[in-house]
Amino acid sequence: MFHHAAGGYAGQGTLCGSIGACSAIINLVAKDDNKTHNKMISDLINWYASFNHPTAQFDSFCKYPNQVRKVPNSPLCHVSVSGWTLEADTEIGTKERKDRCAKVAGRVAMQTVMMLNDYADGKFNPVAPAVSAQTSSCLECHGPEEDHNQQGKMNCNMCHPHAADHAE
Ligand code: HEC
Ligand code: HEC
Known part of the structure; x- marks a missing residue:
């Protein structure tokens, strides 16, 4: 269902596909008249832009541990990925870059699950400033x-x- 989201949607470098895919799931679960889904999605995006990607939390089982990390300052695939390749001195086609984005996608999914668990417990609160x-x-x-x-x-x-x- 979300295969098209890779590379910022069909390789266009727009919104980071992991944010788009996880936003759809948040919308499915948390949409209500208070627009809780949008508050959660907004927080996911703000958190993403201020997070030092990629996490080292998956280093024990990933192919390339200890990767260069960079805060993208933006939810856009282009800014996030090309900012990182510049910092890491590599290219889009490398396995290192693919590993980096796999970790980003995994960490965004993890963040989404934590947010939805809090939502289910009635205690969701944004982690990033609006x-x-x-x-x-x-x-x-x-x-x-x-x-x-x-x-x-x-x-x-x-x-x-x-x-x-x-x-x-
Ligand atoms: C005190 C009011 C004020 C603040 C604060 C302000 N702007 Fe503006 N900005 C204006 C006005 C007035 C114009 C010219 C008319 C218009 O396009 O609204 C303008 C125009 C612009 C334009 C269009 C064309 C240009 O001149 O480049 C951009 C882009 C812009 N602002 C971005 C920003 C950004 C980014 C910030 C925050 C760093 C900011 N502005 C803060 C009042 C403000
Ligand atoms: C991803 C890049 C990007 C970001 C982030 C961005 N802008 Fe822009 N903005 C643009 C571009 C491109 C234009 C069109 C400029 C042009 O045609 O000269 C524009 C146009 C504008 C204009 C002119 C609109 C008008 O009707 O006069 C304003 C004002 C403006 N931006 C303010 C902001 C403010 C405030 C923010 C932060 C909340 C922001 N922009 C974030 C790229 C961006």
């Missing part, structure tokens, strides 16, 4: 209360590195 401090400052002017001319909660700075100049 938006970073900097994004929150951008949204003061570009969010729904003001201009409302941008969609999203990602780290603005990654694509608009010079925007801080006009934000004072």
Whole structure:
């Protein structure tokens, strides 16, 4: 069902496929009138972007232990994977890169299961802030209360590195 999600959906490098697949499962389980599913999915995405991937938790049984780790700062496959290949000095086609992404997918599934277990116990709480401090400052002017001319909660700075100049 989720084979197409690999490589950020058909190799397009958009949303990390593991987030997309796990979001579908969260939606199936936790959708309600309070939009609990969206709160959980948002938290999964924020957690993902701030996590130092890949985890070393699977090192005892993976092929390439002790891999270079990098916080992607973004839920986008392109940023996450190409940022990592740059850091690890490797390429997309290598087995090292595939091992890295397998660990990312495994860790995202693990995070999702932990979140759904908490949800089932009635004690789900987000682990990551809803938006970073900097994004929150951008949204003061570009969010729904003001201009409302941008969609999203990602780290603005990654694509608009010079925007801080006009934000004072
Ligand atoms: C004090 C209010 C304010 C804050 C804070 C602010 N902006 Fe803006 N921004 C504006 C205004 C006004 C414009 C010009 C008109 C428009 O497009 O809304 C603008 C334009 C932009 C544009 C479009 C064109 C351009 O000039 O590059 C981008 C992109 C942008 N802002 C990003 C950001 C980001 C990222 C942040 C956070 C680091 C941020 N802004 C914080 C007020 C603000
Ligand atoms: C993945 C890259 C990316 C991220 C992350 C991103 N933007 Fe943008 N943003 C763009 C691109 C590309 C455009 C179009 C720029 C153009 O055509 O000149 C744009 C356009 C804008 C505009 C102009 C819209 C308008 O109607 O004037 C604003 C304002 C803006 N972004 C604010 C933000 C803010 C605030 C954030 C963080 C919440 C953010 N962006 C995150 C890539 C990004």
